[in-house]
Amino acid sequence: MQDLYIHNTLTGNKELFKSIDSESVTMYVCGPTVYGEPHLGHARPAITFDVLFRYLKHLGYKVRYVRNITDVGHLLNDADEGADKIGEKARALQLEPMEVAHFYTKKYHESMHKLNVENPSIEPIASGHIIEQIEMIKKILDNGFAYEVNGSVYFDVIKYNKTNNYGVLSRRKIEDLMDNSRVLDGQSDKKNAVDFALWKKASAEHIMRWPSPWGDGFPGWHLECSAMSCKYLGEEFDIHGGGMDLVFPHHEAEIAQCCAANKKPAAKYWMHNNMITIAGQKMGKSLGNFITLDEFFNGTHEKLDQAYHPMVIRFFLLQAHYRSTIDFSNAALQAAEKGLLRLFNGINVLNNLTSSSMSSVDISLLQSKCDDAMNDDLNTPIVLSHLFDAVKLINATYEGKHSLSHSDIQILKLLFDKYVIGVFGLYAIEKESTNSEFNNLMKLILEIRSNVKANKNWEMADQIRDGLNQLHIEIKDTKDGSTWNYKK
Numbered sequence: 447m448q449d450l451y452i453h454n455t456l457t458g459n460k461e462l463f464k465s466i467d468s469e470s471v472t473m474y475v476c477g478p479t480v481y482g483e484p485h486l487g488h489a490r491p492a493i494t495f496d497v498l499f500r501y502l503k504h505l506g507y508k509v510r511y512v513r514n515i516t517d518v519g520h521l522l523n524d525a526d527e528g529a530d531k532i533g534e535k536a537r538a539l540q541l542e543p544m545e546v547a548h549f550y551t552k553k554y555h556e557s558m559h560k561l562n563v564e565n566p567s568i569e570p571i572a573s574g575h576i577i578e579q580i581e582m583i584k585k586i587l588d589n590g591f592a593y594e595v596n597g598s599v600y601f602d603v604i605k606y607n608k609t610n611n612y613g614v615l616s617r618r619k620i621e622d623l624m625d626n627s628r629v630l631d632g633q634s635d636k637k638n639a640v641d642f643a644l645w646k647k648a649s650a651e652h653i654m655r656w657p658s659p660w661g662d663g664f665p666g667w668h669l670e671c672s673a674m675s676c677k678y679l680g681e682e683f684d685i686h687g688g689g690m691d692l693v694f695p696h697h698e699a700e701i702a703q704c705c706a707a708n709k710k711p712a713a714k715y716w717m718h719n720n721m722i723t724i725a726g727q728k729m730g731k732s733l734g735n736f737i738t739l740d741e742f743f744n745g746t747h748e749k750l751d752q753a754y755h756p757m758v759i760r761f762f763l764l765q766a767h768y769r770s771t772i773d774f775s776n777a778a779l780q781a782a783e784k785g786l787l788r789l790f791n792g793i794n795v796l797n798n799l800t801s802s803s804m805s806s807v808d809i810s811l812l813q814s815k816c817d818d819a820m821n822d823d824l825n826t827p828i829v830l831s832h833l834f835d836a837v838k839l840i841n842a843t844y845e846g847k848h849s850l851s852h853s854d855i856q857i858l859k860l861l862f863d864k865y866v867i868g869v870f871g872l873y874a875i876e877k878e879s880t881n882s883e884f885n886n887l888m889k890l891i892l893e894i895r896s897n898v899k900a901n902k903n904w905e906m907a908d909q910i911r912d913g914l915n916q917l918h919i920e921i922k923d924t925k926d927g928s929t930w931n932y933k934k
Contacts, residue, residue: 447505450821452685453769455693455716456615460823463715465684470508472683473499474675474713476692477569479516480550481531483738484557486722486759486774487689487729493760493871494719494768495687496563498824500869512678513566515554517547518573518654519646520667524695526636526643530664533653543654544573557739560756562871568678572670576656579665579673582707583644591706595635597647597661601702603640610705615716616694642699644669668699675712676704686713690720719768724749726773737774751776754783755875761786764826764870785834790874791931792837793862795844802849809854812836813861820869829865836861845924888919892928895921 450463465471475495478488495513502509522528536543572579583599586592591606592599603612607620623640643666648655655662665673675683681704688697697716704712721728724735737747745753762782766772812832819828836858842848850858866872891910899907911921920931 447507448817448821450501450505451823452715452717453823454714455718456711456713458617461715463684465507466682466714469506470510471502471685472679473502473509473511473685473687474671474679474683475511475513475566475686476671476688476696477513477515478550478554479520479531480547480554481520481535482550483740484550484554485729485736485738486742488554489557489561489739489759490722490763490768490772491687491689491719492558492563493561493763494824495717496871497764497768497826497869498685498687498717499564499566500871501820501824504864504869509567510679511566512568512570512675514671514674515547515551515569515571516667516670517544517551517571519665519670524667526646526666530652530654536653547573553740557756560739560743561760562756562873564871570674570678572665572674573654575670575674575677576665578677579669580645580658582669582673582676582703583665584659585707586644586703589706589709591702592644593637594660597663598635598643599645599660600636600641601644601699601706602637603642603702604638606702606706610702612702613698614711615698615701618694618698642666642668642695644703668696669703671696672700672703672707672712675700676708681708681710681712683713685715685717687717687719690718693718720771722772722774724774729774749776751780754779757872757875758783758786760870761789761872764872765830767823767825767827769823785830786872786875789830789833789837789866789872792834792840793866793874796840796855796858796862799840799843799850799855801852801855807839807848807850807854809850809857812839813857816861816865820865826870829870833862833865844929845922888930892921892930895928 451460452463453460473495475491478484495511499509499511517532518530520531522531522534530543532543532546536546539546583592586601587594587599592601603620606612612620613623620640624638645658645660645663645665647661647663652664654664656664675686686697686700701711704710723729727735729735729737735749737749739756739759741747741750742754742759743756745751758779762779763772765782765785812835815832816829819825819832822828839848839850840858843850891914895907895910898910914921914930922929922931
């Protein structure tokens with residue numbers, strides 16, 4: 447297998463990936479809390495780790511990929527007190543919480559399907575694993591790293607930090623956390639403000655509740671991922687992924703819980719995608735810059751100039767490295783749309799190329815550049831830049847400026863199939879310019895222009911070409927005839 451290097455948040459370094467089992471990979475990624483419409487922030491981790499999932503399989507690994515659904519325990523403001531996000535939405539809509547969770551889980555799946563995100567191997571639901579979470583709490587209590595107060599159970603961060611490092615992932619110091627913490631109403635049960643809930647006693651108005659050894663209640667948000675990852679991947683597994691906003695407190699708490707329960711830190715490699723911004727601000731409901739995926743697909747949000755095909759969204763995200771921020775704008779998405787069309791137009795030209803007996807370029811170098819970039823922490827924008835270099839070569843070959851042998855053409859076809867289709871999960875989209883009626887119209891126009899040129903009416907031929915160019919239709923004259931390409 448090829449050497450794959452990935453950035454490990456746990457160490458802060460780019461490391462050679464070595465799976466626990468040489469032939470298989472175990473990976474857990476935090477999925478959505480299903481209380482609202484899926485948005486662009488949901489799309490980025492889904493696509494990032496979908497690409498990793500696809501690439502690991504391409505490298506020859508058998509991959510067990512677990513991505514959860516959070517339908518309980520995630521409270522407003524990611525806090526230990528207050529209303530459950532799904533419960534609050536259920537109250538507002540006068541529905542059962544599971545109706546809300548089911549509805550938005552379905553919406554999430556529909557959006558992921560449109561984005562061509564592959565299904566994970568397992569998609570566990572938090573409310574379906576209450577027993578496992580209770581059992582994990584018991585282990586943490588038995589090991590002395592938690593305490594029960596008035597029907598709630600809290601993780602004892604201070605005691606844990608005496609023998610472990612709470613802050614190993616986020617690089618935060620326990621002293622700073624203590625200084626910056628403030629006691630909120632209802633938190634008086636905690637020994638320290640930095641402690642976090644493993645199990646919360648349900649108040650009378652709390653809809654979602656389950657019986658436990660400590661009374662009726664519900665699990666803490668952080669606990670579900672620890673319990674479910676260990677259940678399906680074992681106490682030690684290869685990769686844990688998610689958005690960078692989950693590093694603290696969610697993922698930090700996960701490490702602490704696993705170490706406290708199993709004396710093992712769970713994942714070897716922690717991978718995090720960066721955020722999406724609008725005009726430099728993080729995309730979010732509270733800032734009024736929140737755009738759902740359906741709004742992108744339908745063009746119904748006031749900030750959108752047009753509708754954007756799901757493949758344009760996917761391509762837009764792949765144009766940036768997963769660890770870098772990416773700023774949304776209509777101009778950026780429209781540029782992504784043009785790039786996607788140009789990429790698949792190059793593939794179409796490639797499929798119609800005729801080979802030469804000799805090649806004037808070294809295709810193997812282009813192939814190795816793509817592999818090197820992908821193995822360098824999934825550097826998708828660099829891979830795309832090399833693929834666009836290939837598109838330039840393909841177009842130049844079609845125009846007679848280069849020559850490619852049959853074997854080189856086959857190598858290029860395999861290269862595009864491997865990365866564009868297989869690893870990146872892209873497929874060709876249709877614009878208004880690619881339907882059959884428009885194709886027939888353009889065929890007729892090019893035939894008329896060919897007859898005009900045959901009669902040596904060069905001025906008319908140029909007039910037709912220039913007029914089409916103003917309509918964003920580029921005409922190329924080659925030794926084999928004229929071709930057209932829609933460039934808008």
